[in-house]
Amino acid sequence: KAKKVDAFLPSMMKILEAGSEDEKLKIIVVFRNILGQLKKAKASSIAMMLVGKVLPLFDSECSQLRELSLLLFRDLLKAVLSRDEKKMRRNIQSALVPLLFRLNDHLPSVAK
Secondary structure (H helix, E strand, C coil): CHHHHHHHHHHHHHHHHHCCHHHHHHHHHHHHHHHCCCCHHHHHHHHHHHHHHHHHHHHCCCHHHHHHHHHHHHHHHHHCCHHHHHHHHHHHHHHHHHHHHHHHCCCHHHHC
16 A cells, blocks of 8 residues: 555645646545555654645635535544654644634634
8 A cells, every 4th residue: 555655646736736636536535545544653754744745735715625625634644653753743833823813713623
């Protein structure tokens, strides 16, 4: 599985950056599904690469994309191994302000 994921990872990352909202939604669902299927070390390395791509999605006009990106973000944080925690903390510090703005989101699941 890990080798197959590696083959598709670059194109999936590009879709998160420049794809349509529908494509981004589908890719987020795929990432959420595969993170739980991978070994912890592989999931952690993907989480480290992916966290920066997910942060801009918090400000999407599409409420479903905001919600799924937040759920993926939570999954990414859970997937990180202790050896990567320090690096992850540096990556997510920039996410704290956008997350605070989401506390008042009109969609209850996003605000939660």
